[in-house]
Amino acid sequence: SQQGEEDPQALSIQEGENATMNCSYKTSINNLQWYRQNSGRGLVHLILIRSNEREKHSGRLRVTLDTSKKSSSLLITASRAADTASYFCATDTGRRALTFGSGTRLQVQP
């Protein structure tokens, strides 16, 4: 079964706008990771946040983690057409194999 569930399932925005995706999970985690997948391609690691961290930044990405609510959010600021992709959260529960959510499909209109 999939541990994480992303929300929304699909998101369409204009270039320059911010995109926010949410992820909820069910069990305790060591860390939570976000991946991007362009159509027909493999997954690319974006950012990792540990269970004892609340917020992390990487370039235009901002990730938050609320372990009490078992939720995380990914914010992409000043979106570009090249950000069009599917975004997945993945949880590491200590077994080291990741459990992925079902993804958010982001479409950035130029």
Place this chain on the structure above:
Amino acid sequence: EAGVAQSPRYKIIEKRQSVAFWCNPISGHATLYWYQQILGQGPKLLIQFQNNGVVDDSQLPKDRFSAERLKGVDSTLKIQPAKLEDSAVYLCASSSFRGGTDTQYFGPGTRLTVL
């Protein structure tokens, strides 16, 4: 460094046929994973190797799927016989456990279509 290599990139077979996928992980990565990704879903772990030993194969349909990692480097995943519901992208990933975290690096995947 070179990324994770997979072949073939695409494969079309008829049901009940056999198929094999190959993966070459990033050099030095001890852990190798095979995931199945059905269209519209996230990847689901099939099997995890640590060097040439199996760590987790609890979600591998062992009646038809098999995988091996000889010499702790390359790996092959086989399906025999294939069913329609096996149509998916098969992703290979590798990682090295450093600093208490485990970032996985994915190959481009093999898209399997079973007719």
